[in-house]
Amino acid sequence: MKAIIAFVSVLIMFVLVIPINAGGKGELQKHFSNVANKVKATENVAEKRAILENSFKDMSDALSKVQSSFLVSKEDQDGIENLKTILKENQDELAGINGYERVPDSQLNNFSNYVVQNMAQADQMITISLVAALLIILILVLVL
Amino acid sequence: MRNLKNQSDKGASQSIFRLGIGCVVLTILLSSCSPKLSVLEEPQQQEYKQFKTKYSIIFIIHGDGDYLYLDAKDNEYSADEETVMNAKKVAEQNPNAEVFIFHQKPKKHFLLFFPRRDGEFYYYRNGQLIANELYWRDQEKSNFNLEVALYRQYHSGNQDKLINMFLYFGHEIPEAGGAGYDESYPDRSFTIDNLASGMKSFTSDSIKFDLTVLSTCYGGTPYTIGKLIPLTQTIVASPENLYLSYFDLSPLERLDINLHDGNVPAFAKIFARQSFDELTSNIQTTVSVAVYDVKSVQNFVNSVQKDYNQTLNSLKGLTQANLAAIEHCDCADIPAYQISTINDGVDVLYRPARFGRSKNKQSHSGWECWKY
Numbered sequence: 001m002k003a004i005i006a007f008v009s010v011l012i013m014f015v016l017v018i019p020i021n022a023g024g025k026g027e028l029q030k031h032f033s034n035v036a037n038k039v040k041a042t043e044n045v046a047e048k049r050a051i052l053e054n055s056f057k058d059m060s061d062a063l064s065k066v067q068s069s070f071l072v073s074k075e076d077q078d079g080i081e082n083l084k085t086i087l088k089e090n091q092d093e094l095a096g097i098n099g100y101e102r103v104p105d106s107q108l109n110n111f112s113n114y115v116v117q118n119m120a121q122a123d124q125m126i127t128i129s130l131v132a133a134l135l136i137i138l139i140l141v142l143v144l
Numbered sequence: 145m146r147n148l149k150n151q152s153d154k155g156a157s158q159s160i161f162r163l164g165i166g167c168v169v170l171t172i173l174l175s176s177c178s179p180k181l182s183v184l185e186e187p188q189q190q191e192y193k194q195f196k197t198k199y200s201i202i203f204i205i206h207g208d209g210d211y212l213y214l215d216a217k218d219n220e221y222s223a224d225e226e227t228v229m230n231a232k233k234v235a236e237q238n239p240n241a242e243v244f245i246f247h248q249k250p251k252k253h254f255l256l257f258f259p260r261r262d263g264e265f266y267y268y269r270n271g272q273l274i275a276n277e278l279y280w281r282d283q284e285k286s287n288f289n290l291e292v293a294l295y296r297q298y299h300s301g302n303q304d305k306l307i308n309m310f311l312y313f314g315h316e317i318p319e320a321g322g323a324g325y326d327e328s329y330p331d332r333s334f335t336i337d338n339l340a341s342g343m344k345s346f347t348s349d350s351i352k353f354d355l356t357v358l359s360t361c362y363g364g365t366p367y368t369i370g371k372l373i374p375l376t377q378t379i380v381a382s383p384e385n386l387y388l389s390y391f392d393l394s395p396l397e398r399l400d401i402n403l404h405d406g407n408v409p410a411f412a413k414i415f416a417r418q419s420f421d422e423l424t425s426n427i428q429t430t431v432s433v434a435v436y437d438v439k440s441v442q443n444f445v446n447s448v449q450k451d452y453n454q455t456l457n458s459l460k461g462l463t464q465a466n467l468a469a470i471e472h473c474d475c476a477d478i479p480a481y482q483i484s485t486i487n488d489g490v491d492v493l494y495r496p497a498r499f500g501r502s503k504n505k506q507s508h509s510g511w512e513c514w515k516y
Contacts, residue, residue, distance in 0.1 A: 033214045075463065082469050093499055103499065114428035114499045120213055121361070121385050121429060126468045127324070 027137045031059070032119050036112035048108040049094070052115075056091045060084060062139040072132045079128040080136075086122050090115050195270045199241035199399050200299065200306045202346060203231045204291065206314030208250045208262070208326040213388045223388040227313045227359075230393040235268035237397045242300065243268040246291045248281055248314075251328035262328075263290065267298045274298070286326070286334040288342030295346055307399075307408060309355045310343055310376070313390055316361040319368065320460050340371040352376050354408045357415070359391045362472055364434050365512050366452045370445040373438045378412045380419075383492070383512040384432040384472070391419040391433070409437060413491060420493040428498040434510040440489025444511075451480045455514050475511035486511065 035055040039048045066072060067080040089100075094111065096102025103111045207224030214220055228247050235243035245266040252260045261278035268274065275298060279290050318325065322333035347353065356376040358368070364383030372379055380391070395402050395415045403411045416433040423431040459467065475481035490510035496502050 029212065029214055030218060033218055037218070078463070078466065079468070085469070089500065100501075107498075110428055111499055114497065116214075117387055117427060117429045118497075118500070121387060 028133055029116070029120055031055075031137070031140060032116045036109075036116050039112040040109050045105045045108065048105075048112075052094055052108070052112060053091075056087055056094070058140060059136075060087055060091070062136045063087070065139050066132055066135045069135065071135065073129065076128050076132040079126045080132065082126045083119075083122065083128070086118065090118070197240055197242045197269065197300070198305075198307060199238065199309065199403075201234070201238075201241055201243045201309045201396070202295065202311065203227075203243070203245045204248070204288070204310075204312045204314075205231065205246065206248045206312075206325075208248055208328055209315055210327065211388065223390060224313065227390055227393075231311075232266065232268075234393055234396045235266070235273075236271050238399050239271045240400055241268075241270070242298075244291075244295055244298070246288075246294075248326075250326075265291070265294050267294075282332070283329075284332060285338055286332060286342075287338050288345065292342065292345040307355075307403070307406065308347065308351065308353045309357070309396075310346065310353045311357040311359065312339065313359040317358075317363075317368070319365065320456055336368050336371050340375060343372070343375045347375065354378065355380070355412055357381075357391060359386065361385045362512050364432075364436070364510055366445050366448050366475070367456060369436055369438075369441060369511075370449060373442060373445065377438060378409050379436040379438060380412050380416050381434060381436065382432050383434055383474075383508060383510055384430045384494075387423065387427045387429055387431075391415070392422040394418060409435070416491070416493055420495075424495050429500075430495070430497040430502065432492065432494045432508055432510075434493070434508075435491040436510070437489040442489075444483070444485040444488055447483055447485060448475070448481050448511075452513065455516055459514065459516060471515045472512050473515040474505075474508050475513040476509035478513055481509075481511065481513060 032055075035051060038051050042048055042051070063080050063084050067077050067084075072080070092098040093100040094103050205224050205227050207222070207228075211223040211225075212220055213223055224247065228245060231243070231245045235241070235245065243266075245268075247264045247266075249262050249264060251262050254260055261280055263279040263281045265275070265277045265279055266273060267276075277294065279294065281291075282289050315325070317339055318335050320335060322335035322338065324330050325334040326332050343353070343356070352374075353376040356372055356379045358372075358379065358381040361382065362368075362384070363381030363386075369379060369381070382391075395411070395418050402414065412435045416435050420431060420433045423433075459470070462470070476486060486509050492508055492510040494508040496505045
């Protein structure tokens with residue numbers, strides 16, 4: 001019986017470890033990449049803007065929810081704050097507020113690529129744990 | 145009686161079966177930990193080592209961190225794996241070079257409990273792969289001790305007039321602190337000082353690298369370049385952010401053509417231009433590639449050293465998250481750095497990010513500082 005329990009435990013560990021390793025920051029990058037693909041897939045400028053605006057809003061809400069969660073550490077909270085700041089700058093630029101020139105309609109595809117690359121670079125500088133990254137994705141997928 | 149014999153035969157065959165399974169498992173375990181991957185037999189290695197080479201190239205490729213990136217079709221790539229592949233191409237296409245490739249990998253376990261080696265080494269000579277070994281990296285500070293030992297084991301030291309190159313690929317190398325640079329070893333530290341001491345161990349006191357390529361974000365700071373000045377003649381680095389696609393290695397692929405005249409500073413400029421063109425055609429964020437002639441930049445580095453070190457000291461108490469919130473900036477934007485020697489010895493290729501606050505910035509001094 002003990003042998004069976006041990007075997008099942010090891011099996012569960014294998015099953016759990018694989019998706020956790022495959023997730024995290026990669027999934028955050030994928031989220032922005034999917035948004036960029038959606039922007040590029042439509043010809044309608046208003047739709048492009050709406051996709052970007054909604055994605056910024058959803059991500060910002062998810063970040064705020066995770067930031068206030070008891071599950072994340074102080075360091076994670078600081079890291080999330082840094083991500084929110086970068087996201088806010090992108091939001092402002094899209095809308096042309098807070099000293100930014102509004103992103104021209106003709107540049108929305110390039111802007112969506114910029115957001116992906118900018119967030120990927122920020123990802124290298126900002127430390128957030130795997131748990132926090134997974135929570136953000138979970139909230140984005142399940143709640144928002 | 146026959147029953148008993150049958151049972152005894154059955155028991156024996158079960159034991160043999162279990163032993164067989166045990167042997168297979170043990171073989172798999174041992175092979176997974178095997179440090180030497182079969183490439184060339186010793187006599188053939190010696191034969192290759194007798195050939196003369198003109199170039200000695202060391203690649204250190206850091207892969208123990210988040211190096212994942214996606215292309216437009218959402219295909220996942222690992223930047224370090226891509227760089228290893230390109231470095232191998234360089235090694236295979238240079239008939240007059242010896243090439244050392246050290247791939248620093250994340251900690252992994254076989255069957256959850258058996259640690260696997262976290263470094264992989266390739267040695268090419270005259271275009272031929274001579275050795276491929278797995279090794280353990282340094283455990284506390286990362287000074288390339290194990291990499292240097294492998295280098296000494298294979299490097300042919302009795303050759304004159306070798307052109308020596310050192311290329312480092314990885315995330316921004318911290319100028320202080322350095323804990324957590326390796327994602328799977330949070331307590332291990334790696335800083336610019338560690339890089340410099342490691343590079344020094346690869347060379348002798350009388351020999352400098354002819355070319356050092358620092359393919360990282362924020363490689364062009366007065367502190368970083370200052371640390372490399374005693375070790376090299378020419379440096380290629382990115383003063384600003386460098387997107388994960390890294391510098392383009394293709395100019396290194398045929399050194400007998402691209403460096404036929406032995407003019408390394410001129411080659412460095414070709415290398416920088418190629419990377420710049422490649423990056424600007426694909427990237428919307430900032431692209432900056434600079435070539436530093438170490439003799440000519442020495443005056444500027446000496447002049448600003450005190451100010452820069454003061455800033456570094458004041459940053460030392462900050463947490464990683466606080467540090468990430470502090471922006472870098474062009475040193476030329478800070479009055480203390482606006483001195484006449486700032487442009488001496490630096491060739492800068494710069495294109496601002498297509499979007500963001502700095503999109504109208506037209507030039508960069510090639511020196512990056514902290515906005516603090």
